[in-house]
Amino acid sequence: MAGGTRVLNWKHHYRRLAADCALLGLALPEEKLLLDEIARVAPETGATVKVIVTRGAAGRGYAPTAGGATRVVAAFPLPPYPPGLAIEGVRIRRCALILSQQPRLAGAKTLNRLENVLARGEWDDPAIHEGMLCDGARRLIEGTMSNVFLVRGGRVATPDLARCGVIGAQRERVRELLAAEKRVCDVRDIEWRELEEAEEVFLTNSLIGIWPVTQFEHRRWRVGPITRALQERLANDDEAH
């Protein structure tokens, strides 16, 4: 998200928030209210905005209370990712941490992110830009902070996130862009080995945009044509937004 009252990909961000509030039984803040508050905290172009909704003040214990939700709308500078990463591509690793499966929370972007924190703590080599996560059946799920797409034979695929993982707003936007171009994007279970066999691999999140993956251990990739076309499509979409 960036730019005064021009909030990039707002539709999918708000949709994610609405789905997660419904899941957790939290009151969904009105769209107009949030947009007003975002404009207030980020009046200048080029900010990252974070919106958090919590159950609000309550006593101890796990029983959900009926009281009003707390809303946090905060602005940050844009993250310090070198723009070269989107052009030249990134190097990934495979994390040892295995994601647990909880269909009741799968897809949601909650604040319970200890698995991501443990996974991100597995490496500190700045040459490695993202760590990939699998479930207990060696299925590829996501990166610690991103969603992942594979291309093979002109067909795009991204992991089904019905058991674990976060359905990022940027993943949904990329799926929408692919659909608009009548390009097939399968949402399905993906074995880890399919990543190594893919012709193109790319990562998405709202702050990185699209990062082509160009290295995993000894496997190298060139940045492929579908990844490049999507990056352009995304940039045009941002401009037109």
Add this chain to the structure above:
Amino acid sequence: MAGGTRVLNWKHHYRRLAADCALLGLALPEEKLLLDEIARVAPETGATVKVIVTRGAAGRGYAPTAGGATRVVAAFPLPPYPPGLAIEGVRIRRCALILSQQPRLAGAKTLNRLENVLARGEWDDPAIHEGMLCDGARRLIEGTMSNVFLVRGGRVATPDLARCGVIGAQRERVRELLAAEKRVCDVRDIEWRELEEAEEVFLTNSLIGIWPVTQFEHRRWRVGPITRALQERLANDDEAH
């Protein structure tokens, strides 16, 4: 925990905190410092104290930072559980939510408790005092806020919490009391049906002490001799503390 500088079961509480800080890479606050702070927030007898350690202030992103931990030591009134529950026993239900399995975090008392919140949200009948949770293999794991013990043929058992669940300080204390009486307490996988077949069932946590279970659906139990003996042993231990 209760009572001026007399902190009940402190040894197991501090052990839990130490194990969880090590797991998450957080600096463990010194024992003396915490005891001093607890005495300061709870100078009177009969308080509940909550100690939280977090990674402290940091920027965005999942990468763990090296900065100092934040320590929260807060006192609350004793919870409003009717004392009759420990005497007459409680009624339980079985929750629909299935606990996910994450061996890396199993046993730890972290702040990622959305599963407990969802499970506790499944009922609001005040006649039901606790909801029991199973894993995907129908193994009994714990209550939403308590650990569980079963007795059959004079032998006590409590679920192995190597894949999910919280190893409560009171569970560890009860295991220690049982060991001191040379009574066997198996820590093992327990099928759900074993709960219904048990001769005695009881729940533990630091605030409830020991609650005998006397009803699950149509199954009724009398409060059994081992449960009663343990309650007395615990009360004496609190006095002598």
